[in-house]
Amino acid sequence: MNDSIIKTIAVAFSVCLVCSLVVSSSAVSLRDLQKENKLNDRRLKVLQVANIYDPSISISEQFSQLESKYIDFESGRIFNEYQNFNIEEYDQIVATKDPNLSTSVPASEDIAIIKNRENVGKIYILRDDINKIEKLILPIRGYGLWGTLYGYIAVENDFNTVSGIEFYEHKETPGLGAEVDNPKWKSSWKGKKIYNNNEVALEVIKGKVESSDTNGIYKIDGLSGATLTSRGVTNMVAYWFSDSGYANLFRELDYES
Numbered sequence: 001m002n003d004s005i006i007k008t009i010a011v012a013f014s015v016c017l018v019c020s021l022v023v024s025s026s027a028v029s030l031r032d033l034q035k036e037n038k039l040n041d042r043r044l045k046v047l048q049v050a051n052i053y054d055p056s057i058s059i060s061e062q063f064s065q066l067e068s069k070y071i072d073f074e075s076g077r078i079f080n081e082y083q084n085f086n087i088e089e090y091d092q093i094v095a096t097k098d099p100n101l102s103t104s105v106p107a108s109e110d111i112a113i114i115k116n117r118e119n120v121g122k123i124y125i126l127r128d129d130i131n132k133i134e135k136l137i138l139p140i141r142g143y144g145l146w147g148t149l150y151g152y153i154a155v156e157n158d159f160n161t162v163s164g165i166e167f168y169e170h171k172e173t174p175g176l177g178a179e180v181d182n183p184k185w186k187s188s189w190k191g192k193k194i195y196n197n198n199e200v201a202l203e204v205i206k207g208k209v210e211s212s213d214t215n216g217i218y219k220i221d222g223l224s225g226a227t228l229t230s231r232g233v234t235n236m237v238a239y240w241f242s243d244s245g246y247a248n249l250f251r252e253l254d255y256e257s
């Protein structure tokens with residue numbers, strides 16, 4: 001009998017088996033592609049923040065214009081080898097989960113709420129035709145309202161002027177905190193100064209920066225209806241340009257040049 005219960009179960013079971021095989025095999029076969037797409041997305045942001053992205057050229061080809069370097073946050077020194085890592089694959093966010101590769105940030109210093117900071121970071125250097133540093137592309141991250149925002153900030157060779165900012169991952173609300181991705185807002189960072197008298201001064205304010213404000217060079221318009229995200233961005237700038245972040249790197253590079 002074709003409608004016996006055993007047959008019904010057997011057909012349902014076979015359908016389930018076939019479907020699960022299809023799903024699991026496509027998940028496995030697409031894993032490498034997903035990994036590559038994620039890497040390319042980050043690289044795209046790095047190229048965009050450096051303002052050198054050309055959509056007519058492949059991302060990996062353009063990325064080779066940049067020098068990837070490790071940075072020791074304690075000393076500010078840059079170097080090319082770190083343990084057995086391949087620099088292109090070294091993921092400093094993964095390193096923050098390993099107590100041998102990271103240091104927990106004391107609560108009193110943890111203004112960006114990152115909890116652990118990798119001992120060794122990864123930065124990108126763009127050099128000009130005569131091999132002088134033109135820009136540094138530096139990863140930054142910090143807590144907004146709903147989660148951690150991850151991005152890059154590009155800094156000119158005076159190690160004080162911002163040349164761009166991009167976020168590649170965050171959980172902020174579209175239309176509110178997610179306006180960190182608004183091209184107009186991002187472009188307002190270009191030319192702003194990070195330090196005033198050796199202190200981090202750059203901040204996202206509440207409201208608009210007045211054109212008459214003599215300190216406007218250190219100020220970015222607040223994201224409307226998103227004061228908490230704006231504050232998160234201010235805090236991440238304050239953290240990553242302090243002595244716990246890139247300040248030691250800037251001193252080292254100044255000393256060398």
Ligand SMILES: Cc1cc2nc3c(=O)[nH]c(=O)nc-3n(C[C@H](O)[C@H](O)[C@H](O)COP(=O)(O)O)c2cc1C
Pocket residue numbers: 145146171172173174176177178223224225226227228229230
């Ligand atoms: C559904 C919802 C989503 C929100 N998303 C954000 C956000 O992404 N970033 C943010 O700073 N505030 C967000 N807020 C607003 C905050 O709760 C808070 O009111 C706001 O940051 C205060 O900023 P304001 O003084 O500019 O209004 C959201 C509020 C609601 C109800």
